[in-house]
Amino acid sequence: MPLVMVLLTILFSIIIVRIGTVALMMTGLSRDVAVFQAQSAFTGVGFTTSESEYVVSHPVRRRIIRVLMTLGSAGITTAMASLVLTFVGQSAGEAAERAGWLAIGIAGLYLFSRSRVIDRWMSRVIARMLERFTNLRLYDYEQLLGLSKGYSIAMLKVQPGSWLAGRSLRELKLADEGVLVLGIYRRVNGREVYIGAPRGDTVILEGDTLVCYGPEGTLAGLARRLRGPEGDREHLEAVRAEAKRREEVEKELAVVRSTARRA
Structure with a gap:
């Protein structure tokens, strides 16, 4: 069960960062900047770049970043606790087996997060949900500006x-x-x-x-x-x-x- 919790927490983190990325893009940030700032806020590292000034100076972006930071703190704490419980009280053989399953699960989640097909599908679904339940709207600035x-x-x-x-x-x-x-x-x-x-x-x-x-x-x-x-x-x-x-x-x-x- 702790092993499943670790993998579910990682999956939850991937989805939350993806939602944060799309939300930041809806405020006008480019995809590259939105991805980096969402990951930085969720993990709590690297959020001291000059680009962060454009994020914290915008009220809607500040709210998005604040939510990502809060969820990131909870997610990292849960992942670390579950990871420790995964190997506590296990024999060397059982620990090695669980480590193997953990590696396979993380590899699968990595492939999931890197899939362009899944990325496009998730981005469309997230954008529709955010447009329906928030005041954010996603604009294709590349198309708008030619x-x-x-x-x-x-x-x-x-x-x-x-x-x-x-x-x-x-x-x-x-x-x-x-x-x-x-x-x-x-x-x-x-x-x-x-x-x-x-x-x-x-x-x-x-x-x-x-x-x-x-x-x-x-x-x-x-x-x-x-x-x-x-x-x-x-x-x-x-x-x-x-x-x-x-x-x-x-x-x-x-x-x-x-x-x-x-x-």
């Missing part, structure tokens, strides 16, 4: 000599390149502040970190662009590339509209 269609979100550090530094967003005309500045991280009096949805008259300073959305190639070039005639030339090339891209999109939309009218 991240698989050539677009990307990037954090660009404004280095000394950057083409971006010392100019306002209105002067930079990044929208002509298809780039939107969603926010700016800036050090003010020794602390970091966030400027969300900056206006056109916002001036970009050296040391700022810009949160940008746009074509992946354009963002990569923008991060390396230097002040001067060469940087201005790269800007004009990016503007022409964006104009061409929009023209191609308009042609595709025209074909779709024409087909719809004939139908």
Whole structure:
């Protein structure tokens, strides 16, 4: 019976961490970050990374993490107690046999936790249950933002000599390149502040970190662009590339509209 309790506790832990992962994803965290933070909270280790700041600063995420920590404490205590009872009072032969069954059970649970089919099925079921019984909603941010269609979100550090530094967003005309500045991280009096949805008259300073959305190639070039005639030339090339891209999109939309009218 103690051996069964150990395996059931491990299974319970896997399911709880999976529920916590899906719940954190519903608050906007990426899957990789959600998995790590859920495991960290449940086990009580590794929860001092910089990413944890984005978790504890969000009220819903804090509640999820608090529940995971509570259940993790109970689960680890139960597992350790059951593990000790599994081998107490047993002969060497019986202990070896139980150790073998324990190893087989843990291996089976490991394969269960690593199965992509089971992972997808559990994630769908958990998401539906959370949507039904909580106020959380799961959004596919990759699909919403077109991240698989050539677009990307990037954090660009404004280095000394950057083409971006010392100019306002209105002067930079990044929208002509298809780039939107969603926010700016800036050090003010020794602390970091966030400027969300900056206006056109916002001036970009050296040391700022810009949160940008746009074509992946354009963002990569923008991060390396230097002040001067060469940087201005790269800007004009990016503007022409964006104009061409929009023209191609308009042609595709025209074909779709024409087909719809004939139908």
